[in-house]
Amino acid sequence: MNILLISTCKEKLSEYEFVNPIVELIKSFEYDIINYRNLEMSNISLYDKIIICGTSLQDNDYLNYLDNFKKLKDHDKDILGICSGFQIICSMFDEEIIAQQEIGMINVETQIKNPLVSGDFQAYNMHNFSVDEVISFNVLAKSEKTIQMISHKKINIFGVSFHPEVRNQQIVTNFLLI
C-alpha cells in the first residue's frame, strides 16, 4: 500500500507536531509527504490512500489553496482528513464551515456504525472552525458541541475534527485497513 500524506502546515516547524506523529502510525507502509502548496505537482494516481494532516491553530494559509484539494475528487482514493484536513474535505464538497472553537480533551459519542471507531471515547481537539451540519456526509461521531467525524455518503472519504494521533491512533490504523 502506498500512502500520500498531505501537510497543511505553512511553517515547517509545525510539521514535527502535526505530520510526524502520523508518520509514526503509517511508517510500516510506503509513503510520501507533500505540502499543500505543492499538491499540483503530486501524481495522485500513484497512491492508494491519502491522509490530510492538521496544522497549528493560527495557521489558515491552506484555505488559500482549496482549489488544489478539490482536484482530489477526480481520483477514486480513500481519504482521511484530520482537523484542518476535516475542514478541507468539507470545503471540497461545499459544506459550510463555521467558527467553532474546541481546545483540549472532549467526550465523543459514536452515532452510527462505521469502520473507524465505535462507542464513546475521549479525544484531543484543537480547532477554531468546524461544521454544524453536513449534506454530502453522514455524521459518524459528535461531541456535545459539534460534529467530530464524518464519512461521505457514497465514497470512502472520512473527516475527523479532533487529532486521532494523540489519543485515538486506532482511527488512523483502521482507515488503513479499509
Next chain:
Amino acid sequence: MRLGVLFSGGKDSYLAMQMAADNHEISCLLTMDSHNQDSWMFHTPAIKWTNLQAKSLGIPQFIQETEGVQDNELEDLLELIKNAKKAYSVQGIVTGALASTYQSTRIQKICNKLDLWCFNPLWQLSQEKLLEELQTYNITSIITGVAAEPFDESWLGKELDSSTINELLLYSKKYRINPAGEGGEFESLVINAPMFAKKLEIISSEIHYSNFSGRLEIKEAKLE
C-alpha cells in the same frame, strides 16, 4: 518568525528551541519560577540557573515568579507571554511539550488568546526517540531531580550520555518508567549544547534524597 521559548533549562525545552532555531529567530527565553514543587505545569529543581544558560545562549530572558497555584499560575504564564510579545514582538511561542494534554491545552489556549503561534516540535515524540535526538543534537544534560523507583541518589548529577541512556532504556522495561522522564521520573538541566557559547560548570552542589525521591541542589555554578 520571531519566537519566544518557554524555557525551564531542561533537555526538552532546550531541544525544542534548537529545532525551532533551524528556521526561526529565537528572540527571548520565558521562564516560570514556581514556588510550588508539585505544580503540574512548571517544575524543575534548578530553575535559578537558567539565567546562566541564557547568558551562555546570548538570548534575553524573562522570568515570572508564580506561587504555582492551579489556574493562578496560568494567569502568571499569560502575563509572561504577554510581556514577551510586547517587548520583542514575538509572533509565536515554542514549548517542549511531549505528551501532556493538560499542559498543551493550557498553553494553546493562552497563545490563541494572544494571537500567537504555538509550536511544540517534540509533540508525541516517543521517549526513545527523544533520547536519540539529544545525542544527535549533541546536547549534554545532567539529572537534577529523581522521583521514581529505581533511581538512587547516585543518579543526581549524572550526565545523560550514551551509557546512562542505555541504563534508562533497560529501566524502562524492568520498572515500566518513561526512559526520558515524561512521567516526572526525573528532571534535567542542560549544561552544554550547540547554541551555548560556554559550558555551565557546577562548582558545588548538595544532594537531598530519600526513598527514591531527591534533588540536586546546585550551590554554585559558573560559565567556563
